[in-house]
Amino acid sequence: MSSQIPVHQIDPNTDGPSDNKKKKPETVELYASRKKIYVREIKGLFQRIRNVSLTALMGMYFLFVWITVDGDPLIHFDLPAREFHLYGMTFFPQDFFLLAAMLIICAFGLFFITTLFGRVWCGYTCPQTVWTFIFMWVEERIEGSRNKRMKLDKQPNSPEKVARKSAKHAVWLLIALATGVTFVGYFYPIRELLADLATLNANGWAYFWVGFFTVATYLNAGWMREQVCLYMCPYARFQSVMFDRNTRVVSYDPNRGEPRGSRKKSANREDLGLGDCIDCGLCVQVCPTGIDIRDGLQYECIGCALCIDACDSVMDKMEYPRGLIRYTTENELEGRPSKLLRPRTFGYGALLMLMIGAVAFTIATRVPVELDVIRDRGAMFSYNGNGWVENTYTLKIQNMSEEAREFTIQVEGIESARLLRGGEPVSVVAGDNKAVPVVVEVDPEDLKDINTGISFRIEAVDDLDVADETDSQFIGPRPR
Template identity: 85%
Template sequence: MSSQIPVKQIDPNTDGPSDNNKKKPETVDLYASRKKIYVREITGLFQRIRFFSLMALMGMYFVFVWITVDGQPLILFDLPAREFHLFGATFYPQDFFLLAAMLIISAFGLFFITTLFGRVWCGYTCPQTVWTFIFMWVEERIEGSRNKRMKLDKAPNSPEKMARKSAKHGAWLLIALATGITFVGYFYPIRELLADLFTLDANGWAYFWVGFFTVATYLNAGWMREQVCLYMCPYARFQSVMFDRNTRVVSYDPNRGEPRGSRKKSADREELGLGDCIDCGLCVQVCPTGIDIRDGLQYECIGCALCIDACDTVMDKMDYPRGLIRYTTENELEGRPSKLLRPRTFGYGAVLVLMIGAVAFTIATRVPLGLDVIRDRGALFSFNSRGLVENTYTAKIHNMTDSSQEFQVAVSGIDSARLIEGDEPVTVDSGEVRSVPTVVEVDPAELEDINTTISFRVEALENPQLSAETESRFVGPRPR
């Protein structure tokens, strides 16, 4: 099977104009090794938006792990204790359905935003983008501008080159190490983790996961970069399913820009028969995935809008109107009206609102108390010395509050039903699941069937509103 395919060559690492009209498709190896992309630094509106979004996300990531509320971490997934602390609330494995619901909400939120604005998630908030741009910023500060980095890589080894490379990779590793320690800190109290790591008292799994996320961050953001977006991220592949002609994405306006060609600022482009694009290649040089947005929408585009800032800078210098590359829709590029709201967005939006409402209602009405009653299946029933029918149960009380509570168990559903064991108050510590053996007796004259529904109720003595109730079955002899 042939491993070659004819494709149009785009080299993001070349400077100056190129004659795209005369360039013919070339045959290249389909499995060619990665060619390093030297991204040029640019300033502009969207770059400022990204800067503040990245700082906000990084701030939350590195700060939230240190915040405590009433002695509890703001966010901590305590796996050994099976407790999950989120913004002052404590959740348990029984609340796993809430996590599933939140993941569904996140998925539909992503779908909803994608149908409206394309891959803005990738361009502004994706962790891969966040850490990649941080590593690129460090690289720019240490090794210099794009041209200097290209010259440095081509230059023979020297003390200066080794010093700059070592400083860059050292800084990357420090950022990656901080990332790994912080991530593990969401599962292992961060203050204890730091002390245990540096005194060698942490368990082996803590060192393993810190090392794993350190290496993963270093490789993904420092070495692989756009390869993660192009080949590893599934979102790049299925995004086209959610795009339509009204989706607002980063696009080049060929009606304005073509035919492209270089010219002096003072030149009359109409006399030269040229469009607004001066074919400077700056939009390609700033692209972190190395594509040419002028070739149309491509799955490699992460919607970061760096090409928009670059093109606007050139348009300003040429005294041309901005927007040759902009966020727009396919309909607008063709001179047709564009619709923001349409059936697809209504569908995703409706599901999103319903899911958010359901989860919010569930959390707001959630009682931090669990009750599970298991009937003893070893014996159907027995008669006591007074001729009453007895059934044996085990009541499991789960105290999901942040303090110890004293609970009372009661039974109802049959008038004569009474607890003869397990009716004493029982103290359950915070997060504890306490098993309480209980025995219920019933007058057989009140049993209308072999199986009768009864209800168990557990209530906190100091807080009657903290209560839970569940049903079980009472088994007795066949009525006469």
């Protein structure tokens, strides 16, 4: 299938294509091949901020997997046991609604920040950005500056070129391998994982996922880089919906910069009729997505602010005021007042605080025990030797605490109801789900209907606040 189509220029003053027969058709490329971006290293305020954020995020990622609390990992997703240990708390599949709520909090937090400051998430904290900048730093250290890298790629293969390229890719693979092993370490205790990997005793899935994340990191951060941000990340496509004229984003000030043009430092730009932009192209050279910020707001911009650091360094050398490229709003560029707080930010902020409050309250009031009651459907009811009506139930008690506990069982809802069997304390180990059969007997005189509400309550012997109660139905004969 061809990626080119012939395009005929139609003159609106003619009757149709027949009047343009002498004009040669123009060929338009539908698919442009990727051009490698050589990012120039730059130092400045925003690069220092990013270095701090990258160090903090990478430190948390690689260190948290090694930290233990009372012998348990700080963060451990134990899939076989269906237990999830997070910062000293243990969650079970029944708590998955909390995970959904936390994802909603993250979404509203991202929306809230985007309405205020655009794609700062992408520029400073996105995992793709974090690993890409690390890989670019390695590339800069091994292959040299931007000009040296461009020159090296154009050279024919030589021992020096092969050595530099091999060293770079070897370091990339080591970082990718450490990333993959660490990620799997959050599901498979890291100390056991390293020992099992080294002795070839790990299961096949462990090797598969380590390999998968190693390859994914190597390809995404080393080879694809900006292609992930431009074509694979959905946020790049829908983030503009959250922008408005008051959103503070990285912008070029054309009122100051235009008309752009080169000049000597000693030249008077006003006499030359030029703006502050000297058209050095440094803002383009430092951009990790290869765009020219002077062309206006573009979805490819990840808000990393490297162009601000580059432009400020040029303005300092030219002794011009900083801020030709800066974080600003569309209203400010047009000389209009800009509002930080507006209905949209209030809406996202209110929803965000509501969700955080709800999750915090749920976790704070969470009781580490759960009771499910299943009524025996094999028999509606039966009579015992005393003439009382019996119903059989199975109580499923899940101990979601970190230690074994004993629970007492009580039945309520009918005055004469009592446990005929299964009333003794039940011991449940930490994280276990235990089924307990019980029989409840009721004086038939207390049954006013076929179905009568009844409830079961369990309480921990060592802590009465650790309790749960579940309603059920007691079925008896039809009243006379």
